[in-house]
Amino acid sequence: MTLKVTKFGGSSVSCASQFEKVKNIVLSDPDRRFVVVSAPGKRNSSDSKITDLLYLLDAHRQYHVDASNVFKLIKERFTEIKESLGLNYPVERELDEMYARLQTMTQNEIVSRGEYFCARLMAEYLGYPFVDAADVIRINHDKSIDWDATRARLRAVMNTTSRFVFPGFYGLSSNDKIMVFSRGGGDITGSILANIFDADVYENWTDVSGFLMADPRVVKNPEPITHITYSELRELSYMGASVLHEEAVFPVKESNIPIHILNTNRPHDAGTIIQETSNVPRKYPITGLAGKPGFLSIYIYKKHMSNEIGYMRKVLSVLERFNVSIEHIPSGIDSFTVIVSKAEVDDSLYEILHAIKKEVHADEIKVQEHIALVSTVGNSMSHQPGMAGRLFEALGRERINIQMIAQDSNEINITIAVDEKDLSRTISVIYEEFVHPDDSQIRPVEVEPFIEVVNVALETE
Structure with missing residues (x-):
């Protein structure tokens, strides 16, 4: 039973x-x-x-x-x-x-x-x-x-x-x-x-009848997500696409107990099944995408930075003292950028910049506001060559400037930074590229069993 x-x-x-x-x-x-x-x-x-x-x-x-x-x-x-x-x-x-x-x-x-x-x-x-x-x-x-x-x-x-x-x-x-x-x-x-x-x-x-592939306020009639892994859910929910309390995942995840999201008002809808592993063939190469505004970047440049051991750690320790969490850190040879939530630094930004300047003697520090992050998520992306290229090409055609690119080591998430004014358009363009392209491009994607290697964390009502 x-x-x-x-x-x-x-x-x-x-x-x-x-x-x-x-x-x-x-x-x-x-x-x-x-x-x-x-x-x-x-x-x-x-x-x-x-x-x-x-x-x-x-x-x-x-x-x-x-x-x-x-x-x-x-x-x-x-x-x-x-x-x-x-x-x-x-x-x-x-x-x-x-x-x-x-x-x-x-x-x-x-x-x-x-x-x-x-x-x-x-x-x-x-x-x-x-x-x-x-x-x-x-x-x-x-x-x-x-x-x-x-x-x-x-x-x-x-x-x-x-x-x-x-x-x-x-x-x-x-x-x-x-x-x-x-x-x-x-x-x-x-x-x-x-x-x-x-x-x-x-x-x-x-x-609600489970998760949708995109925010219906941005994309008209987005496709439902019938199956999703815990790690995919974590990536999407971090950007706000959540109908489930994030801490509810961990007690069932360790036992691989499926969570079935269902709609009380539409009990016969299929809903969304969340599992640690999923062998269900995917119709699309992505599982979903989500984005949110409210970020800013702090750019730090120092000549010959690559020769200074612990330089980045010193900058991050300043942000830690001000209780600021880090979203992403794209880097170059002599520079790197820290993406943070604007709300976390609103009352202390100038003190933070002064402390960084004093700590590491940077040659240049620049701040850029009005940044939005967009995450494109899917286990099957790692089995599809050219996914990043398609995403960048689609945004390029629409003349949407990408300010930052990050892809995790599991290859299930591509996160980009764009100007806040381009947020909705970015989500729409990516959705159309991977969900509603030419018919010749639509093909089922066979998903290999995915087992998470690194533990990652996940209004409800």
Whole structure:
């Protein structure tokens, strides 16, 4: 029998009608025995997420401002779900009890209640037992998972039930306090359960039918990505193409458990399957592409730099002192350029430049702003000669200037820097080159099994 851990995001549990969709999905497949839920999300574009309201409730508490109006909104949302579905769980009374002790609660405990109350309602609606994440998931002081303790508690639960509903987003710290993950952390909860259960698949239900090959705001009707490897996903999600919390990958990646991204509102769509390896033939030589603006470059030139040992390290140590992360470092014989996020240096750029000048006595330092990065990603690119040439030729035809080029050693990613004003056009040109070229150029690509050699890291709802 196949075992599935099934997680539903905030949009999937935003109201009673969404609860009904969840129930139909869960009960349609007996393998969906372990259900993780987020807090109710937005019902429409002008609505608020329950988690946002709980953070607002905590802010009112901290500043001793009357929070009754915010609490009323939260209570109405949960009461509406309960009454619409004819449930008996006394959510109103428990919410009132929470509000009565608000001043003694921590922020983590307050914001975790969105998942808690949603899971209690969903458990009754499905007829499944409720299991509290605080009774199972143990989190260390450094926010890592205490796997041994969590595994032992979860297996104890399994001795009493073969199915349950479980709240995402939180667990219990080593000092017995509620601790939450970062926003979207319900995805992490689902992957923890999938890892410990050694699930056959981890289903992540949201409001989109998986990943697309490009941003639909830039490319009209982009092709869906039906299969993607963890490493490809990491490359694309770093540029913002993400529907999954990046930390949710690691617990399942090490066991090669597939993550299946699915759409609660369109449950029959194929979605996207994420796996460590993929033997599925690819129709196109690229898997997808993504880009984002907001970068700048710092160019450093020094005569005979190549003869000075440790020169680049000294520059990077300056950026480290200012807590600036590095995106890319294209280099020459006597010069190199550091690409960084503009937001990270906005308040300290001149201090950084002065410190670099003082540290390495550069002959020239130049800054260029308004840079965008575009990543073209695909495991199959390494099996296609001339991929970089085609990309550069296509951009050259459109007179788009490439300011920087970087390609990783696995040959699954070509990243270029362009002017921000050319970002959308760059993505469109590359997409058309590899996805909609002349018919004679379209051919299936046989993908060899890809096994990642170097470990790499990966709004959700």
